[in-house]
Amino acid sequence: MKNLLAIAVTSASGILLFSACAKNNVPEGPNKPDAPITLISLAQPVKESMSGFSFTFFKTLMKEKPVNENIFVSPLSLHIALGMVANGAAGETRDEIVKVLEAQNLSKEDLNQSYRTLLEKLPNADPKTSLGLANSIWYKNSFAVEPDFIKTSKDYFNAQVTGLPFQPSDVNTINKWASDNTNGKIPKVIDKFDDGLVMLLMNALYFKGDWRAKFDKSKNQSKEFTKADGTKIPVQMMRLEDTVKYASNGNYTAVQKLYGSGQFSMTILLPQSGTIEEVFNQLNLQEWNALQGGLHTTKVALELPKFKLEQEFRLEQCLQTMGIQKAFTNVADFSMLSKAFTKISFVKQNTFGAVDEAGTEAAAVTTIGMILTAENPDAIPKFICDRPFGIIISENTSNTILFMGRITQPVSQ
Structure with a gap:
């Protein structure tokens, strides 16, 4: 499983990563897939772009949120949505988007082809799981x-x-x-059309997978869950003895639990002594690959709380922190999208996630709104005094003000 392709969850005591398994890390032994693996062939720079962006995005967003707040997002959904936007951008605007996607070493054709590959291959990768990917663009009729x-x-x-x-x-x-496109799990993403809105670019991602080894509901126990601030809350803890992939590196332990035929999995990371933030902050592409290489098959007594989350995230600040700046300003260059002057007005992601005895259901919709900018940023500024205005007459070397006035009814002879 060399590349993280979908969803990350964090809570007060653990990290869960939902991912797609590539052929070069097919589980063996008891975890060997019981159906042929579908090879999803991506070039190494594409894998690095997807995985690197996933960790950078999640860590940046994590810094914005309180330590006791759940985070459930889809890096893949956001990557694809930004990829669509990038095709409408030019110059420094495009450069910033592509750099944040960690795809600066990819040609436009290679990056677009990787999206097409994922859209074609991921939904059919495992016949025992359901996965949907869909994109849409909605534009105002009067917008060219x-x-x-x-x-x-x-x-x-x-x-x-x-x-x-x-x-x-x-x-x-x-x-x-x-x-x-999310099986009804995300029924609403917008309430109204904001002033100046001319386009919405959207990606929807849906995943439903049953555990290969399901939890027995009769073995659930009510337990206390200790939050980051030390307070305790009751949870329904699912319990199972299962043969899984397992690793421990001193900072955290990891368990990889399979879905369906075995092509998709959930990797659960549990801190040994520090915090989730400390564990996640050390995760990057290299650490993730090293973790995959360190997993070994063993039997564990697994306890995992049931949970369901429905969340919405505004991502403008997060993306600006990551390096997308011009796209949100009046000097944005989206000339490949339209000759009208436009910029990104908002980026939001709505998510749903549920983990229970049978498996996992997760959905995300990323929505990017485009609005018209005030006017051509290269045009000569207009300053038309057709409403009350003020004047100041001063001496420039001493900055002494001689006269000041408010002109509300100009009259000429």
């Missing part, structure tokens, strides 16, 4: 979109591209798309 951008979005992202009046009733149409 570049034909090449639409073609690229359809060809590589299989995106549904739809023009709408952006009237109040259209909100229901967009929310229905989100609901339909």
